[in-house]
Amino acid sequence: MKFNSYFNDIADSYLFAEVAARTAKYAAAHPDKKILRLGIGDVTLPLAPEVIKSLHAAVDDMSAKETFQGYGPYEGYEFLRERIRNYYSSYGVKLALDEIFVSDGAKSDLGNVLDIFSRDNTVLVPDPVYPVYVDTNVMAGRKIIYADATEQNGFLPMPDYSVKADIIYICSPNNPTGAAYTREQLKEWVDYANSLGAVILYDAAYECFISDDRLARSIFTVDGARTCAIEFCSFSKTAGFTGTRCGYTVVPKELTRDGFSANKMWLRRQSTKFNGVPYIVQRGAAAVFTDEGLKEIRANIAYYKNNAKLIAGVMDGLGIKYTGGKNSPYIWLKCPNGMSSWEFFDYLLENAQVVGTPGAGFGRNGEGYFRLTAFGSEEVTREATQRIQKLLKK
Numbered sequence: 020m021k022f023n024s025y026f027n028d029i030a031d032s033y034l035f036a037e038v039a040a041r042t043a044k045y046a047a048a049h050p051d052k053k054i055l056r057l058g059i060g061d062v063t064l065p066l067a068p069e070v071i072k073s074l075h076a077a078v079d080d081m082s083a084k085e086t087f088q089g090y091g092p093y094e095g096y097e098f099l100r101e102r103i104r105n106y107y108s109s110y111g112v113k114l115a116l117d118e119i120f121v122s123d124g125a126k127s128d129l130g131n132v133l134d135i136f137s138r139d140n141t142v143l144v145p146d147p148v149y150p151v152y153v154d155t156n157v158m159a160g161r162k163i164i165y166a167d168a169t170e171q172n173g174f175l176p177m178p179d180y181s182v183k184a185d186i187i188y189i190c191s192p193n194n195p196t197g198a199a200y201t202r203e204q205l206k207e208w209v210d211y212a213n214s215l216g217a218v219i220l221y222d223a224a225y226e227c228f229i230s231d232d233r234l235a236r237s238i239f240t241v242d243g244a245r246t247c248a249i250e251f252c253s254f255s256k257t258a259g260f261t262g263t264r265c266g267y268t269v270v271p272k273e274l275t276r277d278g279f280s281a282n283k284m285w286l287r288r289q290s291t292k293f294n295g296v297p298y299i300v301q302r303g304a305a306a307v308f309t310d311e312g313l314k315e316i317r318a319n320i321a322y323y324k325n326n327a328k329l330i331a332g333v334m335d336g337l338g339i340k341y342t343g344g345k346n347s348p349y350i351w352l353k354c355p356n357g358m359s360s361w362e363f364f365d366y367l368l369e370n371a372q373v374v375g376t377p378g379a380g381f382g383r384n385g386e387g388y389f390r391l392t393a394f395g396s397e398e399v400t401r402e403a404t405q406r407i408q409k410l411l412k413k
Contacts, residue, residue, distance in 0.1 A: 029157050060394055099121055123265065124260075161186075178211035187217055192234075195351055221248050225348065245273040251267075254304050360380070372406070373403045376392075
């Protein structure tokens with residue numbers, strides 16, 4: 020018997036585990052210090068009232084024989100998929116019901132979808148990058164190449180036709196950089212993928228933060244995307260489901276290669292390895308897309324966007340370069356005075372008791388950068404930015 024030796028090729032410490040370890044060590048040594056966390060992108064506002072009401076009603080359903088639900092459809096209940104389809108339709112994307120698959124989150128699906136691809140495929144990911152894209156492919160033994168996202172290209176790399184790839188990861192608005200592609204820019208990626216016969220894995224987890232009409236809410240707003248893209252989205256950041264767990268993946272029927280249908284393969288994969296999201300959770304998720312639910316979650320998103328505005332305002336005042344903060348909950352800033360990412364992490368923790376995320380943990384091009392998130396409370400965000408401002412003014 021042998022274990023999967025590719026695990027030896029994964030970095031020993033997951034980025035956020037290292038952040039947590041350093042923070043815990045400092046807290047143990049300084050129990051009198053109040054630490055403010057603007058690091059990991061977990062939400063802090065509670066679920067919307069309309070969602071809670073629907074969750075309670077679903078719990079009641081489970082208590083009566085007439086409304087009890089056991090195993091649900093592998094692809095998700097129709098009542099939720101219909102709401103998701105209508106949501107896409109609201110910004111011009113038409114989907115068939117059987118192109119929508121409900122899951123326990125975008126992170127899971129971004130890793131699980133690799134089951135339908137051969138190990139021989141070459142993977143193209145941006146650098147800096149959300150570590151899950153890299154680690155899940157390392158686990159599978161795939162070759163990984165990188166597209167440089169830098170200050171010079173606004174952290175939005177564009178296709179290079181001299182580079183050949185089979186699987187392409189795009190996240191927009193991006194984690195960690197907060198940068199977002201316009202539809203015209205995504206069209207170039209779609210044309211590139213179609214020319215190669217490649218597939219784009221498009222992470223749209225932060226689409227709800229977009230307010231600029233030039234930016235794409237979905238890759239399927241771009242002509243040609245249905246023959247080369249799979250889209251992943253999540254209720255985690257849209258509606259605060261980080262602890263409730265629900266997301267959805269769109270696999271268009273036109274996406275075929277060598278006689279294989281990605282849509283049929285994904286359904287087959289899910290029916291083999293996944294028993295669906297609980298009925299109660301799906302009822303809660305469906306409430307997100309009611310008129311009242313959308314009103315409530317948009318108020319929550321506005322709250323986080325105001326936090327981002329507070330952070331961005333301090334960066335502007337200090338003259339620190341950054342991306343994000345407008346159509347994204349992330350502010351990706353250049354470390355002051357030439358500090359490395361981890362030097363700046365320690366400096367902020369020790370001198371202001373503020374925790375962020377070192378850019379170096381997201382890849383080679385993240386060195387010298389730092390990520391702050393807007394998902395804290397307004398009180399914590401305001402106090403943290405005041406501490407940062409006071410410290411860096413020195």
